[in-house]
Amino acid sequence: MPQSQTSQGVMGLPAAREQVLAWLESGSLRTRIPGNRRAVLAEQALMCGAELAGSVKRQFATCNPEAIAQALGVSVSQTHAAPAFHDLAALAAYHHRPPRIVLFGNVVQACREELIRAGLEHTAFRLRDICVAHELYHHLERGRETGPAAMREIAAHAFAACLLDLDFLPCALDQFAAAGLRRKATA
Numbered sequence: 001m002p003q004s005q006t007s008q009g010v011m012g013l014p015a016a017r018e019q020v021l022a023w024l025e026s027g028s029l030r031t032r033i034p035g036n037r038r039a040v041l042a043e044q045a046l047m048c049g050a051e052l053a054g055s056v057k058r059q060f061a062t063c064n065p066e067a068i069a070q071a072l073g074v075s076v077s078q079t080h081a082a083p084a085f086h087d088l089a090a091l092a093a094y095h096h097r098p099p100r101i102v103l104f105g106n107v108v109q110a111c112r113e114e115l116i117r118a119g120l121e122h123t124a125f126r127l128r129d130i131c132v133a134h135e136l137y138h139h140l141e142r143g144r145e146t147g148p149a150a151m152r153e154i155a156a157h158a159f160a161a162c163l164l165d166l167d168f169l170p171c172a173l174d175q176f177a178a179a180g181l182r183r184k185a186t187a
Contacts, residue, residue, distance in 0.1 A: 078102070
């Protein structure tokens with residue numbers, strides 16, 4: 001299948017696929033996906049997220065994830081409570097009843113500080129939009145979820161990257177959030 005304009009929007013598909021495969025190898029989710037299926041499933045997830053981002057851009061005539069969330073009736077808020085699930089470095093979460101995106105303020109701030117320390121100020125100041133865009137994918141996929149959870153996460157990363165014209169996948173932010181939390185814990 002030839003690469004579409006949309007697939008090129010995800011860092012160029014081969015680079016995105018390599019980043020995703022490295023992410024899968026580094027996390028606990030890799031054990032749930034057979035090694036011989038990872039590359040194919042990752043590419044499908046990247047395409048799914050990229051295509052949905054293109055569709056959303058056309059439908060809403062904006063790339064602003066908070067404006068899109070508002071138009072869809074999805075509230076966006078922030079809490080300083082810790083995530084209520086295993087991934088303590090989670091930046092945000094989507095809840096479907098009522099539809100809302102919750103950003104974990106302490107984690108977002110820790111990630112932002114690490115990004116600034118690394119000289120990535122532009123990314124640091126777009127962090128809220130990146131988080132909202134990622135979680136917005138989960139709202140849009142609601143009721144149509146298929147495949148392993150890791151593939152839905154990859155699609156959400158591709159969606160955010162394409163919606164916001166990022167040159168990286170947001171899964172790259174995990175390491176900054178974790179490092180920021182470690183730094184805060186030892187301060």
